Amino acid sequence: MNDQAERATKWQLATVAFFVLLAIFPIIVVAVSSFKLPRDIFSYKPIVFFEPTFGNYTDLFRNWPKFTEGLVNSLAVTIGSIALVLAASLPAAWAFSRMPQHGGVGKSAMSLFAMKMLPPLVITVPLFPIFSAIGLDDSKIGLILVYAAMEFSLAVLLLKTMIDGIPRELEEAALIDGCTGIQAFRRVTFPLLLPGIVTVAIFTTLFVWNDYLFALVLTTARSVTAPVVLADMLASIGEGRSTWGEVFAAATVQLLPVLIFTFIVQRKMMSNGAAGGLKG
Amino acid sequence: MIKSPSKALHAWALVAPLYALLAAIVALPEIVALALSFTDYSIGRDPRWIGELNYVRTLGSASFWAAALRTLIFVGIAVVLEAAIGLLLACLLIRRIPMRGLAIACLIAPIAMSHAVTATIWAYLLDFNVGPVNYVTNLMGLGRIPWLTEAGTALIVVALIEFWAGMPHVLVMLYPVRAAFPREIYEAGEIDGATPFQRFRYLTWPMIRPAFLIAVVFRIIITFRAFGVVWILTKGGPVDASEILSVHLYKIGFVYWEFGRAASIAWLMLLLTAVVSSWAMVRLYRESFAPKAAA
Known part of the structure; x- marks a missing residue:
């Protein structure tokens, strides 16, 4: 049945893409930020490319x-x-x-x-x-x-x-x-x-x-x-x-x-x- | 098959452990709560019978009604959006879409999250100082907005977060229903020159309506009892701007330790839910337990 389904129009694709991003982007932001250094988290401007670190994880298991x-x-x-x-x-x-x-x-x-x-x-x-x-x-x-x-x-x-x-x-x-x-x-x-x-x-x-x-x-x-x-x-x-x-x-x-x-x-x-x- | 007393005993023996646990964990405590609601019970104090005073005080208290109104707004915003977007996506996702499996997996990801994680994510995104949302609004010239700590926005923002977390649930309920519709009926519609809207109005809607209604009722019931995300994010504040009924009840029970009064609010909430939910429950029971549905 799926094979013969209608192709989605551009607007329909855009709508689906918008809600996919809305659902997954916030989760990705937090997961990715868990590998950021404090200075990158606190940067006024959101940083996309950064030097990854496991520091937050070692801190977590040591302090908590x-x-x-x-x-x-x-x-x-x-x-x-x-x-x-x-x-x-x-x-x-x-x-x-x-x-x-x-x-x-x-x-x-x-x-x-x-x-x-x-x-x-x-x-x-x-x-x-x-x-x-x-x-x-x-x-x-x-x-x-x-x-x-x-x-x-x-x-x-x-x-x-x-x-x-x-x-x-x-x-x-x-x-x-x-x-x-x-x-x-x-x-x-x-x-x-x-x-x-x-x-x-x-x-x-x-x-x-x-x-x-x-x-x-x-x-x-x-x-x-x-x-x-x-x-x-x-x-x-x-x-x-x-x-x-x-x-x-x-x-x-x-x-x-x-x-x-x-x-x-x-x-x-x-x-x-x-x-x-x-x-x- | 002949009905015999020994068979009846056998059947009841098989369901007994389940019912015993439900009686001990759910039914009995509810009866205790009903009894407590007529007392002034609080931690470390012997309960004293005070009759209907708790109910009189609850129903006469402005904070209870304010919380009820906030709950109505909260449920209204969240459920209307969840239902509309959930239905829209269920209808769009059956079309040919690249990487549909991945799209669906992403869309329902929020279902896997605890209230604590949902709250963490949005607390960060909306944070006044470090939050990316405020970075964007600032760029747009709107300045930084204290989303969760401003009386004017707190309730709406937590309702929108509830929508974000709850929409996948509607999708999970509607998508399989929509996907099961036979394609032939739509082909007939195309031949007759129906517009997409007409096809939705006259073909999809009548068929999906029963499932849609159930989804909406379920979301109303679940959203009505929403607690975790709101409690973690705002504690009902600032002051009481986002204090919905569940938060109101929690505060009276577990912050002020007034168990008698909390029990009276709990029972009022229970009666309120019962009105909406009994319809859905009877329907679900009929669908899954009625002899004809077994086929």
Whole structure:
């Protein structure tokens, strides 16, 4: 279909080019500036050609051990959340797809969508005193529980739709051959579901790695994640506790893994129109 | 298939972990919040029942209504631009464009960014002293403008940044829909001598409208709760010029530690969102869970 698509006119090309630049140029400016010497960053006139340096990165990791800790925490919380999201949504999605009529399980899925609609801030207000009371404040486990709960509806929706597309007969054949229910799922359904599982992992990563609000409210020291440290660093520029160079380097380090990741998986994102709605 | 109690038990056992976690992390805290909203609870103090006083005070406070109005302006600017530009780009990108894959990847790049990085980027670009934007406005003879620290511009500027960060989301929702339209219907349109505008008005628009509406509703819901970028960039300031509802709520809850009052604002926000979002949710549920949609 794409081969015979109409050629874009000059104006249409210019429009697309303008918005491409608007989207990518600000990101490039900051990433490139992270390799600039302070004198080049502070130059009154923006400097395009400069002598590249890794000085900002060595400064960042020397002066901001908190940022390194934040990266480690972000990584741990991201992996934990993916595991918990999948562990809870896979069986649920299977039940929603294969046995919705039993005991009204299918109808109960409506509540998943209802919960997704709650503004995160509205959830953090009561969560903060509750987590403090039961000792889950400033803990990675607490964050993982919250992130997983936030991501369930999207995960279940994606996985349920995929299981719908897998013929029931395949599982039934495995059962007849003597597999138990779990074996049939693991050997037949699971491999066919892998693309969906990868998609869920992608959306969870984008959400958890980048979240600012929940980490801001629910962590204070031990479990602070990279975005919160970055926001701190940005605020410290005015007080002279950090420099633009360090902040650029930190922003680049925090952004780069997910940006590369998005470039690689963009095709997948672009093919999930309906589910894309639940992201964010 | 015969409905049996054991099957029902089996089905519920499979969804139980999911619901247990949702109940503990989302539902229960919301009920606690509702209870708190009728108390004067604050950190390090026992909650005391004060009835509907928090709601009376919130609904009677000028700062709440001012924040609500700012939220309306913020959401209005951001969502109108996101929807219009997102739809335009979705329609343009299906044409033959050199390096289309790369163009799409660049366009949706802002989706990969945390609020902290978005805020960092724009804090620098718009910085009064070192920001390149002010270098350009200065060259153009407009002088340097304190974009984020001037009461007149702060709210509009954060809304535009929200547009920058949110537009890719609209594109991701609309482009696959537009790309799936069969080309044949457009060929028929060309034969009849339809202008591009007529083709959009009578062919594209009726087909893309359902997806467009969902995209707009989603963006309204998400933009309504926007917090991170605004909080990092302006803290709601200068004074309260960019204090939208989410920032207002955060300040009362986590800066002044008035949890009872914060809970009342949280519940008001929840009810407000519920009005817009229940429509979208019912629709999404029907699309993905209704028996006929399974085909």
